[in-house]
Amino acid sequence: MTVFQQQGYEGATLAKLAAASGLGKASLYHHFPGGKDEIARVLMRKAIADLQRLAFSRLKGSGSARDRLAALLDGFCDYVDQGRGHCLLAVLAQGGARPYYGSEIAAQFQDWLQMVTAVFEEKGEKPKRAKRSANHFVEQLYGILLMSKILDQPGHFQQATKRLRKTL
Amino acid sequence: MTVFQQQGYEGATLAKLAAASGLGKASLYHHFPGGKDEIARVLMRKAIADLQRLAFSRLKGSGSARDRLAALLDGFCDYVDQGRGHCLLAVLAQGGARPYYGSEIAAQFQDWLQMVTAVFEEKGEKPKRAKRSANHFVEQLYGILLMSKILDQPGHFQQATKRLRKTL
DNA sequence: GTCTATATTAAGATAGAC
DNA sequence: GTCTATCTTAATATAGAC
DSSP states (O other): OHHHHHHHHHHOOHHHHHHHHTSOHHHHHHHOTTHHHHHHHHHHHHHHHHHHHHTGGGGGSSSOHHHHHHHHHHHHHHHTGGGTSOOHHHHHHHSTTHHHHHHHHHHHHHHHHHHHHHHHHHTTOOHHHHHHHHHHHHHHHHHHHHHHHHHOOTTHHHHHHHHHHHHO | OHHHHHHHHHHOOHHHHHHHHTSOHHHHHHHOTTHHHHHHHHHHHHHHHHHHHHTGGGGGSSSOHHHHHHHHHHHHHHHTGGGTSOOHHHHHHHSTTHHHHHHHHHHHHHHHHHHHHHHHHHTTOOHHHHHHHHHHHHHHHHHHHHHHHHHOOTTHHHHHHHHHHHHO
């Protein structure tokens, strides 16, 4: 997972994957006969499951709408290791592998956006505005993550997510 | 430029660069003796110059602070071809090539953030708050761009930037 | 300046021993 | 289930003709 997150699909060579896993290349093919493509696909589904479990599932908790959005934000921070890590879904959706994995990722984000939209409606916003708020919220999560990578300043992610938390 | 934007550093092979440029591989080495690394570096500096010229330089215009921020936003939309293209700087800052190009990119974004901060101070915001506003603004630009890639819906970029324009 | 041809290395992938 | 060894292809890079 780390290799794909940091190096992207093309940069994640079997040699690096073998080294990172502690196995030989042939052993990787024993577990993943489909090779690199299968490894990436399994990791993509794991990333979806992780992000669902750590972040978006927390919208279904008890608590107020505001608290559940805050819980989602906290879960996202955990998922990306407080800005030190990446999101594999964002990585795969941007690079040359997008044609192979993009549609499944897009469909998942559409689901998640609907979940967030429902929470903003709960807060009293009308459907159209709730949808805009949901888009804005998720865009902020990924905007903060991306700018933290670009600026490469420890603390930027924490400051920006703290700022976002206040606006909820 | 397009090949690097779409395929990332590792995915941008010399064969693809040759095909896209209409030259043979050997001709690319005539113009760029340093090979792929030199091509990427030249393109990175061109991307900085383009983004400066199309977007951030417009903060220095006449007009109100609000109008100049809107001009920056419009310039950014042009730079990324209304969401259809990528930003090479974001691509290089995220992938495996980050150790080689990241510091120059980070320094440039620090400069740009300072320029945006100054405009928010002009709008009457105190230094601390102006810095937060500037961070938030640039994060939104890149958050919108990234989410447009993830969702892959024509129109999402336009809708989101229109929404952002209203909040200025 | 551009090309063909080629050298060299690394990548993805498989065979078969243990 | 893991390994060494190997195959095939593709990648970076260069030589040298035109």
